[in-house]
Amino acid sequence: MIGIYKITSPGGRIYIGQSVNIDNRISSYKNLKCKNQTKLYRSLLKYTFENHNFEIIEQCNIEILNERERYWQDFYNSSSKKGLNCRLTKSNDKVGLLSNETKIKIGQGNKGKKVSLESRGKMSIAKLKMTEETKAKLRNKKLTQEHKQKLSLLKKGKKIKEETRLKLLQNNGKSKKVICTETLRIYNSANQCAIENNIKHKTLCNQLSGISKNKTTFKYV
Known part of the structure; x- marks a missing residue:
């Protein structure tokens, strides 16, 4: 069965998910194969799957799974403190967002971390390799028409490597x-x-x- 499901913990916290095979998904949760869904994983570990309420709230075509999952995530506000979703699913008209709880944990995890000399060196090298156009964009400055013409002349005559051409073709197609x-x-x-x-x-x-x-x-x- 393909569709959207809802899991409610004993404490009333809600998780909204999607699957192209809901029976297999249930089996995965029973065996705690969801460590990347940290909030849900901790809840299943604490209370066991059997003590959670599992509901299929909508059956739909595979093409609109993300759209419908996001609809129900917004409906139940499942990425809030009372929810079990770590992030909201990206759909055609909405971007994916981390829950505030997840953002805080990521921020706390990065506190006190120092950038190594090696990393600083790599960042400096990367900055040196930036084109003037890229540097200007990063500084939110507009290039003059004269500067744009100079950059265009510099690029003329340069051959694109086959590998680069293939990557450009791939990027131009649908993801x-x-x-x-x-x-x-x-x-x-x-x-x-x-x-x-x-x-x-x-x-x-x-x-x-x-x-x-x-x-x-x-x-x-």
């Missing part, structure tokens, strides 16, 4: 959806999947494309 084979969660793009699961975008794309060995539970739909 491929990604599915987690363990939880059957579908992401609109590899970028969304990487952000929500704290994986480097380039690393994930290489694994999904077969450039490097796929050590994740994700694959293109």
Whole structure:
């Protein structure tokens, strides 16, 4: 069964999720295979799945799963303190958002961390490699028409590498959806999947494309 489900904890906290196979999803929760959904995982660990109320609130086509999941997340305010969603799902008309609780925890985790000399060096090198156009954009300054013409002349005659051309072609196309084979969660793009699961975008794309060995539970739909 494909659709949207609602999990309510003994304390009344709500989680809204989606699945293309709800029976498999229930099995995953019973076996606590949801560590990346930290708030829900802690609740299941504390009370067990059997003490949570599981409801299928809507059946729908796979194409609108994200849209409908986001609708019910907003309806129940499931990313609030009284909810169990760590973030709101990104849909066609709404961006994905972290819950305030998750933002606070990330902020607390980063407090006191010092940037190593190696990292500072890399950032400095990266800054040196920026084009003047990029630097100006970062400084929110507009380039003069004369400067734009100079940059255009500098770019003329440069050949685009085949690898770069392929990447540009790929980026111009529609983003491929990604599915987690363990939880059957579908992401609109590899970028969304990487952000929500704290994986480097380039690393994930290489694994999904077969450039490097796929050590994740994700694959293109």
